[in-house]
Amino acid sequence: MPADALLHIEDLTKVFHIRQGFSSQEFHAVDNASIVIDSGKPEIFAVVGESGSGKTTLAKMVLGMEAPSQGNLRYKDRQVAALSKREMKNWFYHEVQPVFQDPFAAFSPLKQIDRYLYETVYNYKMVGDKKEAPRYINEVLSEVGLTLAEIAGRYPNELSGGQAQRVAIARALLTKPSLIVADEPVSMLDASLRMSVVNMFRKLKEDNAVSVIYITHDLATAFYAGDRIAVMLRGWIVEMGPTEQVLGNPLHPYTQNLKTSIPSIKSDEAWDEKIDLAVIETDEYTRTGCKFAGRCPAVMDICHDNIPPSVEHEGRSVKCFLYDEALPAARN
Numbered sequence: 362m363p364a365d366a367l368l369h370i371e372d373l374t375k376v377f378h379i380r381q382g383f384s385s386q387e388f389h390a391v392d393n394a395s396i397v398i399d400s401g402k403p404e405i406f407a408v409v410g411e412s413g414s415g416k417t418t419l420a421k422m423v424l425g426m427e428a429p430s431q432g433n434l435r436y437k438d439r440q441v442a443a444l445s446k447r448e449m450k451n452w453f454y455h456e457v458q459p460v461f462q463d464p465f466a467a468f469s470p471l472k473q474i475d476r477y478l479y480e481t482v483y484n485y486k487m488v489g490d491k492k493e494a495p496r497y498i499n500e501v502l503s504e505v506g507l508t509l510a511e512i513a514g515r516y517p518n519e520l521s522g523g524q525a526q527r528v529a530i531a532r533a534l535l536t537k538p539s540l541i542v543a544d545e546p547v548s549m550l551d552a553s554l555r556m557s558v559v560n561m562f563r564k565l566k567e568d569n570a571v572s573v574i575y576i577t578h579d580l581a582t583a584f585y586a587g588d589r590i591a592v593m594l595r596g597w598i599v600e601m602g603p604t605e606q607v608l609g610n611p612l613h614p615y616t617q618n619l620k621t622s623i624p625s626i627k628s629d630e631a632w633d634e635k636i637d638l639a640v641i642e643t644d645e646y647t648r649t650g651c652k653f654a655g656r657c658p659a660v661m662d663i664c665h666d667n668i669p670p671s672v673e674h675e676g677r678s679v680k681c682f683l684y685d686e687a688l689p690a691a692r693n
């Protein structure tokens with residue numbers, strides 16, 4: 362374990378079962394994922410991948426909402442799975458906060474939205490005296506461009522999607538977290554609001570030293586905001602490294618496939634085309650060998666029956682035989 366890791370994800374795997382008639386087949390929704398987020402070096406870590414690539418499953422494991430089947434998950438050198446309920450509530454969720462796709466799902470329509478903020482402040486004892494709560498809440502809301510006066514007494518349906526998502530982010534910030542796990546936080550917002558939320562994450566990183574795991578299928582915002590990026594395919598991290606390198610000069614044939622859509626991205630359109638392409642290969646989870654072999658333009662014989670290693674190459678890790686030094690012959 363790296364001595365100064367905030368989050369250490371090591372060979373993390375989640376096995377689910379697909380029912381097929383009377384039998385069921387195992388598949389790995391997340392398969393041996395390894396990511397290290399350093400403490401003292403806040404970053405936006407983007408996770409991209411088409412639908413079903415395992416992004417949410419990875420997020421749920423990091424958030425302690427889904428138990429890993431195998432592997433190691435440590436937050437500040439503590440095994441997350443071994444934390445007691447009390448430690449989860451009083452310590453872990455104090456420091457690690459989620460933001461989800463649908464801000465309205467996080468709030469009951471029958472409850473005034475500021476009540477959630479007060480509850481969080483009281484539950485986590487963020488102020489010494491309850492009288493200080495409004496000032497503290499207002500201060501945190503100002504970080505997301507809102508004021509308490511604007512939202513006080515209002516029900517979720519009286520807010521726009523962008524406002525509700527900003528309240529959800531403010532709620533996550535109230536506990537002064539070190540890590541935010543944001544699963545598709547902008548996908549329900551329109552394009553202009555997307556950028557403002559993404560910019561907010563960047564500002565939080567700069568000003569509050571918060572690291573953000575930013576899960577998205579929106580390559581444009583991942584490219585813009587991500588310091589590093591992991592590209593997922595059917596549970597595998599196929600390429601991971603500094604965003605500029607990975608998306609600027611992708612090495613994995615799958616990432617190269619995605620790159621064509623980056624310069625022209627204005628909306629999700631380009632990405633959605635890729636998703637349609639992906640659906641053709643439904644057996645990718647369970648195939649032996651490389652999961653991309655069925656649609657890889659650079660496929661080699663070895664790829665069909667052997668799992669490619671993750672190798673370090675040009676400043677990133679890439680899970681592909683093309684870059685396996687042990688296989689010089691395969692690269693021609």
Ligand SMILES: Nc1ncnc2c1ncn2[C@@H]1O[C@H](COP(=O)(O)OP(=O)(O)OP(=O)(O)O)[C@@H](O)[C@H]1O
Nearest residue numbers: 377378390410411412413414415416417418419578
């Ligand atoms: N509880 C579950 N039981 C069985 N299979 C599951 C479960 N949760 C997720 N899966 C499957 O695991 C795979 C990965 O799902 P996941 O939700 O992690 O993907 P994702 O990358 O977040 O996709 P999306 O972009 O659509 O949100 C999918 O095939 C999904 O159907």
Ligand SMILES: [Mg+2]
Nearest residue numbers: 416417418544
């Ligand atoms: Mg998801």
